[in-house]
Amino acid sequence: MGTRLLCWVVLCLLGAGTADADITQTPKSQVLKTGKHVKIECLQDMNHNNMFWYRQDPGLGLRLLYYSYGVRSTEKGEVPDGYNVTRPCTEDFLLTLESATPSQTSVYFCASSLSTVLHGGFLFAHKDKGVTTQYLELSDTLGRFFNHWEPWSSEHLQQYDLSLC
Numbered sequence: 001m002g003t004r005l006l007c008w009v010v011l012c013l014l015g016a017g018t019a020d021a022d023i024t025q026t027p028k029s030q031v032l033k034t035g036k037h038v039k040i041e042c043l044q045d046m047n048h049n050n051m052f053w054y055r056q057d058p059g060l061g062l063r064l065l066y067y068s069y070g071v072r073s074t075e076k077g078e079v080p081d082g083y084n085v086t087r088p089c090t091e092d093f094l095l096t097l098e099s100a101t102p103s104q105t106s107v108y109f110c111a112s113s114l115s116t117v118l119h120g121g122f123l124f125a126h127k128d129k130g131v132t133t134q135y136l137e138l139s140d141t142l143g144r145f146f147n148h149w150e151p152w153s154s155e156h157l158q159q160y161d162l163s164l165c
Contacts, residue, residue, distance in 0.1 A: 022044065032100055036099075038100050052110070053085060
């Protein structure tokens, strides 16, 4: 377990060190009343055609909400119900909850990728230089998820926390 965790730390730090680009989500976190309209914006400056919205609930891996392979091109993922997305330009991928429900309390992630060509390896690049326990656990989850599907050679990811009451 310790060796595996150390390997992920090294991979994450190597990826973070070579990433000259950014992906950002606004707002970073939010607490809302049930029924409110929520819009989360994801911006990337890497000119990636491929963008993805995921959610991660306690005890579950990442689940794909929607993905886009280009401007005005969006497809439903594993759990799209209750969400809408728009991709008005290459840099921007908006996730909307029209009427937020308690079941949508989750951690949301936006990701972008240069290619969807199948590769045997996986290199994770993350904006933040600091490493926390939550980040390490997430990296482990991402590694298992993406190594199973193997759709991207590199990934850029940003986290958003949403709590509903």
